Amino acid sequence: MKKVLGEERRTLLLDILKSSTEPITGGELAAQTNVSRQVIVGDITLLKARNEPIIATSQGYLYMHTSSPAVLTERTIACSHSPEETEEELNILVDQGVTVKDVRIEHPVYGDLTASIMVSNRREVKQFMEKIKSTNSGYLSELTEGIHIHTIAAQSERALDEAEAAMKEAGYLIDLTD
Known part of the structure; x- marks a missing residue:
């Protein structure tokens, strides 16, 4: 598998997180993009700095959709x-x-x-x-x-x-x- 680079990888990470209803671990994201888990941690930090609503949970990363279907x-x-x-x-x-x-x-x-x-x-x-x-x-x-x-x-x-x-x-x- 080819390594996904820079901005293309961060766009892919956002797409993966947005389409998931379950948390995804840094290891899983690293495997999907053929980079280290540490690179993923850096990418998530950059995405959060751009105000992307990503949270780190004990189960992995989760994208917090603003238009949640269920009002809590x-x-x-x-x-x-x-x-x-x-x-x-x-x-x-x-x-x-x-x-x-x-x-x-x-x-x-x-x-x-x-x-x-x-x-x-x-x-x-x-x-x-x-x-x-x-x-x-x-x-x-x-x-x-x-x-x-x-x-x-x-x-x-x-x-x-x-x-x-x-x-x-x-x-x-x-x-x-x-």
Whole structure:
């Protein structure tokens, strides 16, 4: 296979990402364009600098289409738990039909730090957890003794209410009204 060069490769990457409904790994994109994964990382950075709505998730790159067919409603929830409870927390949320979009902490030096998660089902949660373990990475919440914020999205306010209730029942939700 011939190596795809420069601007032609970035155009191809955009086409591939736009046509996919699932995240695509840097390795898969590298194989499709016959370049290294590091070249793909650079290309994605350039595309993001051009305001292309590409996000990096634990499952790969995803193009965020602005005209999404399903209108999602979002909510921010404050949580606290140990690192060992992360998988349970994420499963509680996705079991209620919500997507966990990100995690955010307030760091004393760097201010707000946000990382994309983008998990919507148990399979994606499992992949996220496997990626954390295989890369020997820590959780952002470890920097704040377990306190963190999630942006969650769902088809309805009811699903978000049910997710919050399940998190409260599990003892993971920080009640901001106390």
